[in-house]
Amino acid sequence: MYEKNVGMMKEILASVKDNKLSNPIGEVKETGRIILKNGLVVDPKNNIEEVKDIAIYQGLIEEVASNINPEKGDMVINCEELLVVPGIIDMHLHLGDLFEVSTNPMYGAAANGVTMGLSPGAGNTFMAPALLGAEIDRGLPLNIGVYQGAASVLSTMLSVEELIQLYKGELDPDIAATKMTRNGITNTTAPLIVGIKDHMGHFIMSDENIDKIFEITSKAKLVYMTHTQDPAHALRLEELSKGRPLHLGHATAAGCGTHMDSIEAMKIIVDLCKKTHVTGEFVTTMLRKGGGSREGLIMPKKAQEIAYDALEKGIVDVLISDGQNDATMKGFGDTRDNVPAILELVEMGVLPLKDSVATMTYNPVKLMEEKTGDNWWTEKVGHLGKGALGNVTVINKDVKSAVYTIVNGEVVGFENRAVRRGSGAGGFVSKFGMVKRTGVGDLVIFSLKK
Template identity: 55%
Template sequence: MDRRGTSTRHTILKNGLVIDPSNGIEEVKDIVIEDDRILEVCDKAAVEKGDCVIDCAGLEIWPGLIDMHLHVSDLFEIHTNTAYGAAEDGVTTALSPGAGNTFMAPALLGAEMDRGLPLNVGVFLGAANVLGTRLKEEELVELFRGTLGQEEKERKLSHNSIVNHTAQYTVGIKEHMGHFLLPDEKILQLYTLTDKAHLLFTSHTQDIDHTMHLFDMAKGRHLHLGHANAAGCGRHGEAVWAMKQVIGLCRQEEVSGEFVTTMLREGGGCREGLKMTEPARQMALEALAEHIVTIAVSDGQNQSTMKGFGDTRDNIPCLLELAEHKVLSKMDAVALMTCNPAKLLARRTRNEEWRSRYGHLGIGAYANITVVDPKRKYAVYVLTNGKLVSFEKRYLRLGGRAGYWVSKFQTKKSMGIGELPMYDII
């Protein structure tokens, strides 16, 4: 592409092994970034005066990691350090699945995003909180479709105008047997709601009996099994039996699942969290090899207040080890946290931007890029929407306002909350 005559300054990643599963590329290429988008992918990009050149020789250039189960600034969190740690570990898009997330979550995390986060963020809302307002089922559907009137929101949702303005911006609803046990009529209501409003219904998969009950109630509607390999830890039923049931469910067309990276690695998990038994872990690896489960997640960071079963620091090592141990090809391993979650989110939310702008390195995609050292197994450079946010696992302050808001609607570069005045100055 001839860029001569333009005054725009470009960022160019040169000489890296591009691994882009969505576009079938696994070869040394240069990538040219203009503003927040990928402008060009070519064999040798011309460098012009003012361009920022990053030499990626000996490194691998992946699409930025999408971690669709990462507890970042959940309502239980007391700081936002998780977002910065996750960015250092190569995550460029994170979905926060806290079961305690209320309708305030898009407002609170949206304000953090406005003020500056190094990654794209979105949320799941907690099922009990979604069902805890005066809104009726059809009104909830209208809310999540973005068509509910302001007067109805003020009468039945909240007296907080910011909450009413942002409540619809979610990707899905989280059911969590560890925080609340909903009666069957409420579970059925959630299925109707997520199906009609095109949201992802995700469940806390640990107690396999509970999960089987949710599947039975789905009656052909979609169910996403969060951190599904937690069932293989033996806390709720014998580990191998439980893992076999989970894999059987994931074979169903209407069911999708995700595995925690930490649990997939040798050792089976964290000493302070849950650990899979080795036979159950081998079953999980076989499910990956057979493409029964096609998504990997971290479930959080160990230093966080609201931590999960894993850690973002295990994401890149896990993906590389899956390829090293011949469980998956390198392309298929990288796809677990790039194009695969993007495709699932596009399918469930019916927002094709997930497929066109996220999870790949094609022209026009947002420049979310993770540059990996395959020998040391970590992210050397991380770019979110074209901004360098981390170098050698060190967060860079200049990338603070890099992240955008993601949801079932189009990407929002600002939620319009972080700059609101909290009081009048007289």
């Protein structure tokens, strides 16, 4: 009846053979590699923009070459006509804020191509690393770090010098137990943050307290991120910085006209970013031609043009989403706008492809290395060099979306949806680097003894 015999696939799929369970994967010598074939690889750090293959082995980039021959047991992903870039790093992405109970923003972010998100909760307490660490231990699909809320930093009996010691991992345990908290888990994990954020939108701090935060972040080498919506607040922070490092979070929010004329506001912010001790970031949603997600603030076209000019001149070179609209604590944008914004900046002639990709890959880690003084950032993330973490975002340029998201060598996103098997791929990121498990989530399950 049918001329073509399609046969069976027992050599590669589990089945039954000779009345026995057949497991071909278990019967071959597995290399465990993921090989991305024939994609247009764009790696700004390593100055690559050409069709290449990438091999990922045991969670790390093993090789980037013109041709990598698959071996039996390799998982091969055809990336022909697709864009292959280092995993997207969103250094300002609200995740796990306010105890998410009804939404899954981390899975949404991973599906949209994000491989690392740094979460700046407005009220993040000393407990935040332990809480997020427990979630990582129980299984999350992306690498996550956290900024502590500035008001919470100053909420205990610890002095500025003691707080600096805390974030360096040098605070005497007895002092922590008598002046910070009686919770040993919190005391132990509190230093595992990437920075501190003051949040004008939720509270206004005194000049004295802002000076304390500058002292802590500059000496403990943490990012000082501020809420940049009201230009007057940004100007005040810069004056109080006295030349100490300051990062203007979601700086394009000032150009949406909520606190003063949008054009005047953007000019103020861009001028601040020209100062050597001030850095800034722009929201992907706000840069899109059509305005992107409509749940956040929208920039008028004239203000957008000022932002484009700042990007073109390299005054600001980092993009962020600020949020996942599905989150309880959402920001001004959405991770769904990240990939489209990167591509649209190229289409508009604002940035070359390599420079646009760098805004959410290598540029954020360069900034983090500069702020923290730890070269882990540029060695292990933000690029596709040998030995880097196996974090890759594969993009369909035609529909401007993530086809594959790979985190630490695990596929966690496919065609803009989360892959359930990737739930445990993520790790916890601190200013010193990343751990795959913090141990907090394991405490009630088992104990480790040496």
